[in-house]
Amino acid sequence: MTGKKPAPPALDPSRDALFLDFDGCLVDIAPRPDAVIVPRDLPGILTELSEALDGALAVVSGRSLHELERFLEGFEGLMVGSHGSEARGMEPPMAEAPQHLGAVKEDLAGFAQEHDLIFEDKSHGAAIHFRSNPAKQGQVEAFTEALTERYDGFMIQPAKMAVEIRPQGFSKDGALAILSDLVQFDGRKPVYAGDDTTDEPALAWAEEHGGFGIKVGDGESVARYHLAAPTNVRDWLAAALRVE
Incomplete structure (x- = not known):
């Protein structure tokens, strides 16, 4: 069972590349999508981590990019929204909105x-x-x-x-493949954290490309590591900043 899997090892800023889902991973699921509560210090933690990783950090979400930017105001790093079809900090994967x-x-x-x-x-x-x-x-x-x-x-x-x-044609694992071609991700091990079925292909991609996945919350997963809730994810991220 997923709950019996171990917690992930400490993040290595010199070797790892970090990809993070938003809902259910960085923040708790809310009754309505617009009602999520973002901890005040989260954008700052992401900013510090991105700097420690030399830019090899991206938020990868099914949410629209403009929503991610609003919820994580103050974080200026890479973001991928709409399951990989729009992005900030790289060439937009989808130039025009789909027909119909x-x-x-x-x-x-x-x-x-x-x-x-x-x-x-x-x-x-x-x-x-x-x-x-x-x-x-x-x-x-x-x-x-x-x-x-x-x-x-x-x-x-x-x-x-x-x-x-x-x-069609866009997915979170596809987003990881595109991001990994950017210079700041070159030679680093992919680490992906996510909670939903939409994250499983990306978790598998990280496992298959020399890194590892972190399943957040309940449910079976291809990820080898597990954290119980977003608060545990945030603690794990903050711990990486305390390592001297």
Whole structure:
């Protein structure tokens, strides 16, 4: 079981490259996507770590880039949003919004309103959260499946108590592959921390490329290490800054 896996070793700023999910990893999951609470010192910790790693640190999230920038105001390092389709600090992976994006969002928003669920707008996609009514999961899955059949270029991304529609061809492991080609990541071991099914390909990528993954929270994972909650992740990050 994941909970029986060991805690990760101390981060080595001279050798490691660090990739961090946001929701459920750096911050706790909230009832609504806009209600997450970001610890006041988190942007500063990320800034210090990025400097210690000579820039080999990136936040990699399914959230839109503009949301990450708002929540982590003060951190100016690399960020990848929308599951790898937009980025700050590197060439944007997706130059234009996908075709039919407006129609997809409109249909998802209408369904969410009709069923009293939470609609989350994203730069290159959208999601419906059913945390408030788990019994609606089957209906959400069936509706989003029908949407991907109606509109080309999109795929379903299951998440914790949510279903997202996002552009095809982008993923968090793909983002790690692109980031690792940047000069500051050259020769370093990839370390990825994440909590959700959306993170499993990236956790596997880190394990397969000479580094390791850290599963945050409950659930099975390909990662060899485990931390119980975002507070433990933040403690682990802060400990790396205290090493002389």
